[in-house]
Amino acid sequence: MSSNEPPGGMFGLSYDSESRVFEALKLLSTAIIVLVGVWPIYWMIQLAFTEYETVEDAVTVFPLPEIFTLDNFAVLADPEMYTYMFNTVVVAIGTIVTVVVVSLIAGYGLARLSFPQKENFARILLIGYLFSPIVIGIPLYQIWRSIGLLDTRIGLIIALSALSMPFAVWLMWKYIMTIPEAHEEAAWVDGASRWRGFRDVVVPQCRPAIIAAALFAFALAWNDFTFAQILLPSTETTTFAPGVLRAMGQAQFLPDAHLMAISLVMTLPPLLFAYFMQSYLLKGFQVRAL
Amino acid sequence: MAGETGESIRSRRTYIPWDSLPASRETVVGIGTVLPVVVLYVLIAVFPIAFAFWASLHDIHTLSPEWVWIGLENYYEVVEIATFWGSLWRGVVYMVGSTLIQLAVGLWMALVLNRITRGQKLLTAVVFTAYLIPTIIVSLMALRVFDPAGGVFQVLGAGFDLWSATEAPLGSRTWAMPLLILIGSWKFSVFITIFTLAQLRAIPNRFYEAAKVCGANRWQMFRDITLPRLTGIILVVVLLRSIFMFNKFDIIWQLTEGGPGDATTTLPVLAYKTVYTDQAYGFANAIAVVMFLFLLVSAIAYFKLFNPSEEVETTT
Numbered sequence: 001m002s003s004n005e006p007p008g009g010m011f012g013l014s015y016d017s018e019s020r021v022f023e024a025l026k027l028l029s030t031a032i033i034v035l036v037g038v039w040p041i042y043w044m045i046q047l048a049f050t051e052y053e054t055v056e057d058a059v060t061v062f063p064l065p066e067i068f069t070l071d072n073f074a075v076l077a078d079p080e081m082y083t084y085m086f087n088t089v090v091v092a093i094g095t096i097v098t099v100v101v102v103s104l105i106a107g108y109g110l111a112r113l114s115f116p117q118k119e120n121f122a123r124i125l126l127i128g129y130l131f132s133p134i135v136i137g138i139p140l141y142q143i144w145r146s147i148g149l150l151d152t153r154i155g156l157i158i159a160l161s162a163l164s165m166p167f168a169v170w171l172m173w174k175y176i177m178t179i180p181e182a183h184e185e186a187a188w189v190d191g192a193s194r195w196r197g198f199r200d201v202v203v204p205q206c207r208p209a210i211i212a213a214a215l216f217a218f219a220l221a222w223n224d225f226t227f228a229q230i231l232l233p234s235t236e237t238t239t240f241a242p243g244v245l246r247a248m249g250q251a252q253f254l255p256d257a258h259l260m261a262i263s264l265v266m267t268l269p270p271l272l273f274a275y276f277m278q279s280y281l282l283k284g285f286q287v288r289a290l
Numbered sequence: 291m292a293g294e295t296g297e298s299i300r301s302r303r304t305y306i307p308w309d310s311l312p313a314s315r316e317t318v319v320g321i322g323t324v325l326p327v328v329v330l331y332v333l334i335a336v337f338p339i340a341f342a343f344w345a346s347l348h349d350i351h352t353l354s355p356e357w358v359w360i361g362l363e364n365y366y367e368v369v370e371i372a373t374f375w376g377s378l379w380r381g382v383v384y385m386v387g388s389t390l391i392q393l394a395v396g397l398w399m400a401l402v403l404n405r406i407t408r409g410q411k412l413l414t415a416v417v418f419t420a421y422l423i424p425t426i427i428v429s430l431m432a433l434r435v436f437d438p439a440g441g442v443f444q445v446l447g448a449g450f451d452l453w454s455a456t457e458a459p460l461g462s463r464t465w466a467m468p469l470l471i472l473i474g475s476w477k478f479s480v481f482i483t484i485f486t487l488a489q490l491r492a493i494p495n496r497f498y499e500a501a502k503v504c505g506a507n508r509w510q511m512f513r514d515i516t517l518p519r520l521t522g523i524i525l526v527v528v529l530l531r532s533i534f535m536f537n538k539f540d541i542i543w544q545l546t547e548g549g550p551g552d553a554t555t556t557l558p559v560l561a562y563k564t565v566y567t568d569q570a571y572g573f574a575n576a577i578a579v580v581m582f583l584f585l586l587v588s589a590i591a592y593f594k595l596f597n598p599s600e601e602v603e604t605t606t
Contacts, residue, residue, distance in 0.1 A: 015507070018508060029398065037416045037417050037420060043431070057439055057440045106323050108323060109319070109322070109323025110324065114317075114320065115317040116317065121324060125327070125331075127335075128331065130588065131335055132533075132585065133539065135342075135537070135585070136334060138565055139337075142571070158334065161330060162331060162335070163334070165331070194319070219421070219422050222424055225425055229540075229543075240426065241425065241426035256430075270419055271419045278414055278418060
């Protein structure tokens with residue numbers, strides 16, 4: 001399809017039939033995406049509402065009344081599972097708060113203040129994308145043990161926050177640069193300090209970037225398995241992912257239908273965030289934060 | 291900086307001891323703002339890597355505090371043992387296979403999501419959810435549907451004679467690795483979708499309108515407008531995905547624990563097993579250091595390819 005051909009549609013088709021072919025392909029692609037994207041989530045939901053004996057030995061497609069049950073959700077009241085989920089929520093919130101606060105301040109400094117080695121600092125920051133939980137986790141295990149952070153949620157929060165830093169700081173930095181400095185200057189003229197200018201002028205305008213950074217930190221904390229597995233070895237402090245895997249390994253009474261029920265509950269927050277905050281997410285990723 | 295004007299106008303100035311420091315106030319405050327990040331990096335990267343190197347020079351049992359100096363012996367052992375080279379090879383297979391599939395699927399999804407008119411928000415949300423869902427849930431799902439006892443994919447595959455009716459595909463030497471790649475791709479393709487979709491949304495519509503007026507067809511529009519805007523981001527995400535997949539530990543451990551035998555043992559899994567199964571902490575650190583060196587090479591490639599210094603100067 002070189003450009004010196006006489007103008008016309010793709011593959012020698014007329015524009016009209018090209019559009020038709022394109023629409024058809026688009027529809028087909030959409031159908032495939034819906035199928036592949038929605039199917040696993042649907043499957044999880046339907047298994048969560050099916051009696052666990054049935055799930056273990058037959059393929060069912062829909063929880064018909066005779067096999068429908070809500071009993072699987074009783075697993076949420078299991079003290080062990082409850083602890084895991086509670087720990088995950090605490091770690092997620094801790095990570096979000098740490099990431100947002102640290103990256104806002106650093107982003108402001110990078111955007112508004114001049115200090116030596118600023119560019120090199122930003123460049124070194126990018127190396128953070130290469131931190132791999134397994135490479136870092138193995139030595140960190142002993143370090144945390146010797147300073148008493150092993151088996152504490154704070155230890156995990158610190159590790160996860162560091163992992164989110166390159167993205168969050170670059171995002172804040174680039175975003176704050178798009179806010180005109182004149183807004184702050186106006187506040188300074190009225191006698192505001194730099195800190196007040198930051199707090200009352202810059203931070204409120206950073207809302208989209210804050211939400212994007214928070215979402216990113218949430219995804220990281222909610223997803224994390226490797227760090228938690230290594231840094232939280234005991235059952236009382238560990239998070240959902242390693243906890244559930246260990247519970248499965250200990251051959252307790254843990255049928256798949258119960259696992260699906262608890263998975264469904266853990267999937268709801270990401271699903272809601274993805275729906276209601278996707279514009280922020282996309283806006284955040286548009287800023288070249290890589 | 292306009293900040294200086296602001297300061298001189300300010301009526302009352304409190305005395306702050308850093309005014310008498312040799313560096314200017316702005317420098318001190320500036321460095322202060324990035325200090326927390328530096329502390330985090332030192333704690334999570336500099337310390338552990340230095341510690342890993344130091345530990346790799348010792349013979350250490352995972353649970354005992356006794357360190358025996360053995361110099362570079364761990365490294366000789368790393369390059370000698372067959373499991374290391376086997377794991378490296380399997381890791382490369384896993385990385386290349388995953389990245390190629392993810393690139394194709396992720397890019398295709400982004401192009402489709404950018405063009406559909408109805409239900410765009412909902413479908414985008416569903417696709418994004420795949421990335422936000424914890425890996426453990428993807429694994430639990432996969433374990434369920436490939437389970438010989440009532441797993442739907444196991445039954446379907448047995449129907450197509452891919453495996454026998456009682457066999458667990460994730461425990462078979464032939465299927466474990468391909469399935470790991472496919473299951474991982476369900477989740478991680480979306481990473482590429484998110485970044486390319488964000489980039490696609492940023493292309494102004496008037497470009498396409500102008501091209502249409504000039505009589506360009508869809509392929510020409512894609513080739514001359516869309517693709518040039520995407521190449522930069524594609525390079526970056528492919529590199530990042532390769533690095534992430536090379537380091538992937540969670541999904542492999544959850545689904546197969548590196549088995550059957552060594553069939554899905556990649557370097558991260560090998561390092562983990564060395565710590566907890568073989569209890570050889572020093573040796574595991576040697577593997578970690580070697581992996582870190584691979585990462586460093588990738589980092590250099592990253593900086594050469596992408597040249598972030600240009601990014602540092604541009605504003606948006």
